[in-house]
Amino acid sequence: MSEAEFSIIDSLENVDQAQWQAIAGDNPTLAYTFLHALHDTRCASTQTGWTPRYLVMHRDGALAAAMPLYLKDHSRGEYVFDHAWADAFHRNGIPYYPKLLSAVPFTPVTGSRLLARTPEDRALLARAALQVARQLQTSSLHILFPDEQDRQALEAAGFMLREGVQFHWENPGYADFDAFLASFKMEKRKKIRQDRRRVHDAGITFTHLAGRAITPEVLRFFYSCYVSTYHAHFSKPYLTLKFFERLLDQAPDSLMIVLAKRGEAPVAVALNLVGGNIMYGRYWGTQEFVSGLHFETCYVQSIEYCIRHGIARFEGGAQGEHKMSRGLVPTPTWSAHWIADERFADAIADFLAQETAAMNQYIDELGEHVPFKPAGA
Missing domain, CATH: 3.40.630.30 (Gcn5-related N-acetyltransferase (GNAT))
Known part of the structure; x- marks a missing residue:
């Protein structure tokens, strides 16, 4: 050598x-x-x-x-x-x-x-x-x-x-989301269904966008929510719109967005990174408070996407014991x-x-x- x-x-x-x-x-x-x-x-x-x-x-x-x-x-x-x-x-x-x-x-x-x-x-x-x-x-x-x-x-x-x-979710090969829920204790499964129903009753629907399906308009909406999340915590965002635009242009397959809408109007969004059969939960933001919307947008929808696409693991990011109730484990x-x-x-x-x-x-x-x-x- x-x-x-x-x-x-x-x-x-x-x-x-x-x-x-x-x-x-x-x-x-x-x-x-x-x-x-x-x-x-x-x-x-x-x-x-x-x-x-x-x-x-x-x-x-x-x-x-x-x-x-x-x-x-x-x-x-x-x-x-x-x-x-x-x-x-x-x-x-x-x-x-x-x-x-x-x-x-x-x-x-x-x-x-x-x-x-x-x-x-x-x-x-x-x-x-x-x-x-x-x-x-x-x-x-x-x-x-x-x-x-x-x-x-x-x-x-x-x-x-x-x-x-941290709190991560592992996919042993669930056939579908119902199979995932079937692995929960009854009271925990019931709570997830109640939370999902509450979001649905608020008129919220979800779209999963990956790679080139993410439009510049969706990315700009995401960034406005990302900035608002930092400002709500009296903080300054680390990343710029130009950074995310660069990723969308040069590495689109690394991006996956969960978009929450009421009708055709976007309400909330979560951006994940994908690679190596793992999805990484990174950023989220919303324009209004809806009970259960954060959990559904950031975790439940992302896990459902992983099951549908055979992704082996979802890492929920830093901190958060609350993630355990959605199936992420320490x-x-x-x-x-x-x-x-x-x-x-x-x-x-x-x-x-x-x-x-x-x-x-x-x-x-x-x-x-x-x-x-x-x-x-």
């Missing part, structure tokens, strides 16, 4: 798209078009506190491995919260920012962060990333939502692991962390040991409240 050559790049513009896709796989959030759109539309840029410092590895002039890396001067848009760590640094007169981060900006989706074909190359990337963090003199290096192969490589390289939880997620200052590294390691024990207990307790009938019932 020829020798690996590492370099840091601040844009994907000069990376061969086909070579990138060969190592990125079929996760839509790791696709060249998705990441490059985030940067090219300035959603993830130095101006927004996400300075790209991608680690790339070449062999014989060809891209062999890569790692999305960012210099961050804040902790927003990450969904793994380290504000208490930053505060402890600052209270002791030590800067926490800039830190180095490997993640898909604004996207709490598990996937590869060490984009490589072999375990050996994943190990090389993990060690090289530590060298980059030291060379840049950052306080720390954080890898968010790595998959299982990455997690093993990162732990072997000396990273500390942090456990989290699923561990992970992040990996390296802290340059050994004093803080030791303290954080102690904290993570306690937090992991508490998280495991929490997940076990959640597992006792899944809505499904016991096996064999």
